[in-house]
Amino acid sequence: QVQLVESGGGLVQAGGSLRLSCAASGLTFNNYRMGWFRQATGKEREFVAVISRHGSITYYADAVKGRFTISRDNAKNMVYLQMNSLKPEDTAVYYCTGGQGAVWMVGADTYEYWGQGTQVTVST
Numbered sequence: 578q579v580q581l582v583e584s585g586g587g588l589v590q591a592g593g594s595l596r597l598s599c600a601a602s603g604l605t606f607n608n609y610r611m612g613w614f615r616q617a618t619g620k621e622r623e624f625v626a627v628i629s630r631h632g633s634i635t636y637y638a639d640a641v642k643g644r645f646t647i648s649r650d651n652a653k654n655m656v657y658l659q660m661n662s663l664k665p666e667d668t669a670v671y672y673c674t675g676g677q678g679a680v681w682m683v684g685a686d687t688y689e690y691w692g693q694g695t696q697v698t699v700s701t
Contacts, residue, residue, distance in 0.1 A: 578603050579601075579602070579603040579604045579675075579689075579690045580600075580601070580602045580603055580692075581599055581600070581601050581673045581674070581675060581690055581691065581692035582599065582600045582602075582673075582692055582693070583597060583598070583599050583671065583672070583673045583692045583693065583694060583695040584597070584598050584599075584600075584695060585597040585598050585695060586671060586695030586696045586697045587696075587697070587698070588698045588699075588700060589663055589697075589698070589699055589700070590699070590700050590701075591663060591664055591665055591699055591700065591701055592662060592663065593663050593699070594659070594660060594661045594662075594663065595660045595663065595697060596657060596658070596659050596660070597613070597657065597658040597660065597671055597673075597695060597697075598655060598656075598657055599611070599613075599655065599656045599657070599658075599673030599692060600654065600655055601654045601655070601656070601673075601675060602654065604675065604690065606651055606654040606675075607630050607631060607651045608630060608677060609630060609675040609676060609677060609690075610627055610628065610629055610630055610675070610676055610677070610678070610679075610680045610682075611627070611628050611647075611649055611656040611673070611674070611675050612624070612625070612626060612627035612628070612647075612673075612674045612675070612676070612683070612688060613625040613626050613627075613647060613656075613658045613671055613672065613673060613674070614671070614672045614674055614685060615667075615669035615670065615671045615672065615697075616669055616670050616672070616694075617666075617668060617669040617670075618669075620669075622672070622685055623638065624638050624683045624684075624685070625637070625638050625641055625645065625658070625671070626638065626641065626645055626647040626658060627647065627680055627683055628647045628648065628649050628656065628680070629680040630680075631651070632648065632649050632651070634680050635647050636680065636681065636683065640666075641660075641667075644660065644661050644662045644663075645658060645659065645660050645661070646658070646659040646661075647659075656673060658671065660697070663697075663699045664699060665699045665700070665701050666699075667697060667699050668697060668698050668699050669696075669697060670694040670695065670696050670697075671694060671695050671696075671697055672691055672692055672693075672694045673691070673692040674688040674690060674691050674692070675688060675689065675690045676688035676689050676690070677689065
């Protein structure tokens with residue numbers, strides 16, 4: 578079965594950096610656009626970033642543009658989210674997700690597979 582397993586979350590001070598990783602298995606990885614979403618306590622899940630099947634196209638939410646970078650390694654079935662200049666408002670559970678279809682489709686309902694999530698907490 579398909580599994581997406583996130584790692585790399587933790588506690589960091591504002592202004593710091595974290596790198597999230599997502600290991601995918603059970604799917605033909607380069608057939609899927611891969612994305613990251615996040616959900617803060619009491620809020621809806623929101624789009625963070627997406628990368629196309631071969632890594633040539635990326636999109637970011639305005640809130641993270643210029644601070645976060647999504648990348649993938651199709652040889653290793655991995656997707657990453659480098660997060661720099663972290664802010665307290667970035668605190669959330671971060672989810673790795675994969676979906677077929679066009680890379681511009683950023684709605685959560687357009688993704689078929691989801692990881693369990695990893696907690697990111699940014700302190701002041």
